[in-house]
Amino acid sequence: MIHFDAELLNSTLRLATPLILAALGGVLCERSGVVNIALEGMMLAGAFFGMLGSYWTGNPWVGMLLGAAAGGAFGLVHAFLTQRMKLNHIVSGVALNIFALGLTTYLLRKLFMHAGGSPPVNGLPMWNLPGLGEQNPLTELALAGTLLMTPFLWRTPQGLRLRAVGENPEAALAAGIRVGRVRFAAVIAGGLLGGLSGVYLSLGQLNMFAEGMSGGRGFIALAAVIFGRWTPLGAAGAALFFGFFDALQMRLQGQTVGGVVIPSEFMLMLPYLLTIVALAGFAGKAVAPAALGNDEATASN
Amino acid sequence: MRRIISGPAFALLAAFGLGAMAIWVSGGNPITSFGAMFAGAFGSGPTVAETLVKSVPLIITGLAVALGLRAGLFNIGVEGQLLVGGLCAAYVGYAVKLPAVVHLPLCIVCGMIGGAAWGLLPGFLRAKRGVHEVITTIMMNYIAFYLTHYLVTNPLKDATTMAPQTPEALSSAWLPAFGGLHAGILLALICLAGYAFVMGRGVFGYEVKVVGKAPDAARAAGISVTGTLVRAMLISGALAGLAGAVEVLGVHHKFYDQFSPGYGFDSIAVAFLGGGSALGTGLSALLFGALRNGAVGMQLATDTPREIVTIIQAIIIVMAGTKFVKNSSGSGGGADDPL
Numbered sequence: 001m002i003h004f005d006a007e008l009l010n011s012t013l014r015l016a017t018p019l020i021l022a023a024l025g026g027v028l029c030e031r032s033g034v035v036n037i038a039l040e041g042m043m044l045a046g047a048f049f050g051m052l053g054s055y056w057t058g059n060p061w062v063g064m065l066l067g068a069a070a071g072g073a074f075g076l077v078h079a080f081l082t083q084r085m086k087l088n089h090i091v092s093g094v095a096l097n098i099f100a101l102g103l104t105t106y107l108l109r110k111l112f113m114h115a116g117g118s119p120p121v122n123g124l125p126m127w128n129l130p131g132l133g134e135q136n137p138l139t140e141l142a143l144a145g146t147l148l149m150t151p152f153l154w155r156t157p158q159g160l161r162l163r164a165v166g167e168n169p170e171a172a173l174a175a176g177i178r179v180g181r182v183r184f185a186a187v188i189a190g191g192l193l194g195g196l197s198g199v200y201l202s203l204g205q206l207n208m209f210a211e212g213m214s215g216g217r218g219f220i221a222l223a224a225v226i227f228g229r230w231t232p233l234g235a236a237g238a239a240l241f242f243g244f245f246d247a248l249q250m251r252l253q254g255q256t257v258g259g260v261v262i263p264s265e266f267m268l269m270l271p272y273l274l275t276i277v278a279l280a281g282f283a284g285k286a287v288a289p290a291a292l293g294n295d296e297a298t299a300s301n
Numbered sequence: 302m303r304r305i306i307s308g309p310a311f312a313l314l315a316a317f318g319l320g321a322m323a324i325w326v327s328g329g330n331p332i333t334s335f336g337a338m339f340a341g342a343f344g345s346g347p348t349v350a351e352t353l354v355k356s357v358p359l360i361i362t363g364l365a366v367a368l369g370l371r372a373g374l375f376n377i378g379v380e381g382q383l384l385v386g387g388l389c390a391a392y393v394g395y396a397v398k399l400p401a402v403v404h405l406p407l408c409i410v411c412g413m414i415g416g417a418a419w420g421l422l423p424g425f426l427r428a429k430r431g432v433h434e435v436i437t438t439i440m441m442n443y444i445a446f447y448l449t450h451y452l453v454t455n456p457l458k459d460a461t462t463m464a465p466q467t468p469e470a471l472s473s474a475w476l477p478a479f480g481g482l483h484a485g486i487l488l489a490l491i492c493l494a495g496y497a498f499v500m501g502r503g504v505f506g507y508e509v510k511v512v513g514k515a516p517d518a519a520r521a522a523g524i525s526v527t528g529t530l531v532r533a534m535l536i537s538g539a540l541a542g543l544a545g546a547v548e549v550l551g552v553h554h555k556f557y558d559q560f561s562p563g564y565g566f567d568s569i570a571v572a573f574l575g576g577g578s579a580l581g582t583g584l585s586a587l588l589f590g591a592l593r594n595g596a597v598g599m600q601l602a603t604d605t606p607r608e609i610v611t612i613i614q615a616i617i618i619v620m621a622g623t624k625f626v627k628n629s630s631g632s633g634g635g636a637d638d639p640l
Binding site: 092107 | 323327328329375377422426430432433435436437439440441443444446447448450451455566569570573604606608609610611612614615616618619622623
């Protein structure tokens with residue numbers, strides 16, 4: 001039987017934290033009109049450099065900063081390639097994902113003489129917040145980010161500019177908004193969040209780095225962005241939903257529900273399946289930012 | 302100047318230059334590293350044979366990606382299609398008893414059908430509903446990972462071992478082997494010739510090119526855009542499935558979990574560097590086969606990790622990618638969902 005208890009809720013929150021952080025990064029990036037399938041690579045880079053910062057200094061907070069910076073650097077490269085070099089957004093994302101896998105495994109072997117994993121490092125301490133109990137600070141950041149991003153995008157001039165650039169860059173340009181600059185900022189900020197989601201994997205969950213440890217979570221986060229219709233609350237909600245199923249499949253391993261064993265693989269497939277269904281359902285409706293993937297307005301500035 | 306910069310030679314030069322810099326910055330010697338890599342790929346008869354064997358799936362999957370790109374489709378789902386095709390071939394290989402003349406072709410055809418089936422849904426959604434194939438094929442990859450993992454750890458598992466793999470295929474389903482090579486190389490050459498013929502002279506190849514370059518013109522000329530897109534995706538998937546079947550029937554003789562070292566992802570770089578032609582794809586598949594094979598020897602002989610190849614690959618995709626895929630939403634085949 002499935003028991004819905006505090007522990008299931010807690011493990012949902014734990015598993016959803018990296019998804020929420022990366023999905024919020026994805027929302028920022030894609031709302032500005034830049035397709036981001038590089039979340040997976042940003043996450044992996046964040047996880048590796050987060051570990052490395054903590055390994056070098058013994059201080060997990062330094063690790064967190066380094067991991068976030070690595071994600072941000074990936075964002076910077078993505079913005080440069082797509083906005084300045086006019087590379088197709090998807091091609092750039094594919095290349096960055098492959099680059100992240102190559103770079104982190106290369107450095108892992110080079111620095112620690114061994115593939116597979118890093119030595120254990122100091123992880124982030126838990127914070128006790130009233131009402132939430134003992135939580136990782138990054139979980140708290142993810143929840144705070146979820147609540148703050150909606151007013152940011154819809155109630156501040158910066159948020160309005162970001163969305164304008166993603167919906168109609170030509171009009172934004174005519175209104176005096178520097179389209180390229182806004183997109184650079186949005187993609188770098190998205191990269192920082194993607195990097196932090198990776199830091200959570202290496203310094204929040206395992207206290208080490210394992211080869212390829214993002215394991216497709218960046219794509220689940222992308223799925224959450226789509227499933228949540230490119231809104232912060234929707235994306236975070238979808239991330240929580242996917243995290244819940246992950247927690248549930250861990251709980252159910254080897255157990256029977258009504259006399260049947262549900263293979264964990266089928267529950268792990270769920271985010272991917274649901275995303276295809278959602279995309280098929282959205283077809284023809286205007287849910288994505290209208291100028292997603294369109295760079296014509298940044299050709300001149 | 303622009304022509305040179307977007308050409309494959311410049312992409313290679315830039316990628317190897319940056320790769321050499323990465324080796325040097327991380328405290329290695331690029332010259333001895335690349336030398337050891339070359340020796341690892343071409344140093345002796347057996348290593349050359351191994352390089353060719355490693356190139357076979359890259360030729361076939363490279364063509365799969367290239368065909369998609371010509372039609373304006375970016376099939377990132379080759380890895381998943383390859384896994385499903387490989388599993389279908391392995392299953393028919395051990396579960397069905399037939400004489401070799403029938404058994405081997407049947408296994409190959411089943412592998413191709415499996416791969417094509419895995420490409421059908423993304424192709425259909427793109428053609429009929431305008432859903433961008435990139436996202437759906439990425440999702441289909443992960444579904445394939447989990448599905449094949451489930452099948453080889455549960456219903457199709459070899460009961461005599463702990464390993465997550467199918468029973469060994471009957472020898473009537475094996476691709477004939479000779480001198481460190483297997484007959485998959487002939488299949489790869491047939492694919493190259495077939496691709497060159499269809500793209501150069503075939504009606505289908507013409508339709509693919511028109512749909513990829515100018516879908517509105519294709520529609521005006523009476524070419525069925527949806528039909529062409531679905532067919533291109535099916536053939537791309539069938540090629541990916543063929544590559545999986547060839548690996549299973551020629552090298553491993555069974556399907557084991559995670560048998561592909563990422564051929565489906567290597568194939569993207571192969572296709573980009575190859576520029577969409579049969580000759581280019583063949584040559585760049587050979588290059589990547591040599592890199593992947595040589596990197597193993599390089600890692601043993603020097604302290605440069607073999608992942609330098611993956612880094613080089615990413616740079617090649619960036620350098621060669623500008624030429625291929627246009628940078629505005631809706632280009633090629635009219636996907637109206639601009640993901």
